Amino acid sequence: MSMRVLSFLKQWRGTAKEAFENVSIVAKFLCLLHVTDRYIISTTHVHGPSMLPTLNLTGDVILAEHLSHRFGKIGLGDVVLVRSPRDPNRMVTKRILGLEGDRLTFSADPLVGDASVSVLVPKGHVWIQGDNLYASTDSRHFGPIPYSLIEGKALLRVWPPEYFGSLR
Amino acid sequence: MTPTLHPSGNVLLAERISKRYQKPSRGDIVVIRSPENPNKTPIKRVVGIEGDCISFVIDPVTSDIYQTIVVPKGHVFVQGDYTHNSRDSRNFGPVPYGLIQGRVLWRV
Numbered sequence: 001m002s003m004r005v006l007s008f009l010k011q012w013r014g015t016a017k018e019a020f021e022n023v024s025i026v027a028k029f030l031c032l033l034h035v036t037d038r039y040i041i042s043t044t045h046v047h048g049p050s051m052l053p054t055l056n057l058t059g060d061v062i063l064a065e066h067l068s069h070r071f072g073k074i075g076l077g078d079v080v081l082v083r084s085p086r087d088p089n090r091m092v093t094k095r096i097l098g099l100e101g102d103r104l105t106f107s108a109d110p111l112v113g114d115a116s117v118s119v120l121v122p123k124g125h126v127w128i129q130g131d132n133l134y135a136s137t138d139s140r141h142f143g144p145i146p147y148s149l150i151e152g153k154a155l156l157r158v159w160p161p162e163y164f165g166s167l168r
Numbered sequence: 169m170t171p172t173l174h175p176s177g178n179v180l181l182a183e184r185i186s187k188r189y190q191k192p193s194r195g196d197i198v199v200i201r202s203p204e205n206p207n208k209t210p211i212k213r214v215v216g217i218e219g220d221c222i223s224f225v226i227d228p229v230t231s232d233i234y235q236t237i238v239v240p241k242g243h244v245f246v247q248g249d250y251t252h253n254s255r256d257s258r259n260f261g262p263v264p265y266g267l268i269q270g271r272v273l274w275r276v
């Protein structure tokens with residue numbers, strides 16, 4: 001009885017080896033995909049009114065790269081993806097309007113009046129602001145954010161197709 | 169971080185999984201990315217979590233002036249164990265969760 005089981009298993013040995021090799025190819029591909037998506041370049045779905053008119057209200061898919069912030073190549077005017085200082089599970093998309101050492105003057109509440117506030121961006125921090133000043137929670141509310149919270153820089157928009165191209 | 173950590177160098181094991189699923193608690197030793205210099209990753213202890221009211225002496229070497237702050241939502245207050253020679257939240261303020269890189273488990 002056990003002889004029949006053994007010969008049965010031996011027949012499947014070749015197939016099992018092939019299956020294992022194919023599965024390992026798929027696993028390696030998934031690992032490469034994950035590393036690329038997380039650390040090199042990825043697509044991100046962004047939505048919300050805070051970056052109008054640059055980004056649409058109903059949602060865009062943009063291509064974002066995750067290499068520049070590690071080499072310090074993030075500059076003024078870049079649209080970046082940052083981890084929200086208020087909620088670590090949320091990523092927000094804003095524009096950098098001030099680097100460390102810059103002095104910025106902004107209107108404390110654009111809906112109410114013209115009272116302006118002047119701040120100096122401390123060392124190791126950046127000032128982020130949404131393009132739509134009236135509907136954006138940004139550094140005017142929670143202050144300058146540490147540079148390390150930046151996780152990616154937006155390159156171009158890929159969806160919807162009629163708005164394909166760079167974000168200006 | 170004397171006396172917990174040896175001043176001339178330690179090798180520690182830090183895990184990065186728990187920061188995704190739960191918030192750090194008081195007393196944890198965490199590796200953070202410094203808000204002053206993004207290339208540095210100091211190791212400090214979490215002394216206060218969001219909502220805590222922390223009273224601390226601003227500069228124990230020169231004076232006795234106290235300051236009291238409330239840790240805002242989404243932030244933690246970190247402090248080095250050797251308060252006389254530590255740049256921590258008493259200097260750069262509470263640190264957002266996003267800057268926590270991992271939690272130290274044990275010394276290797």
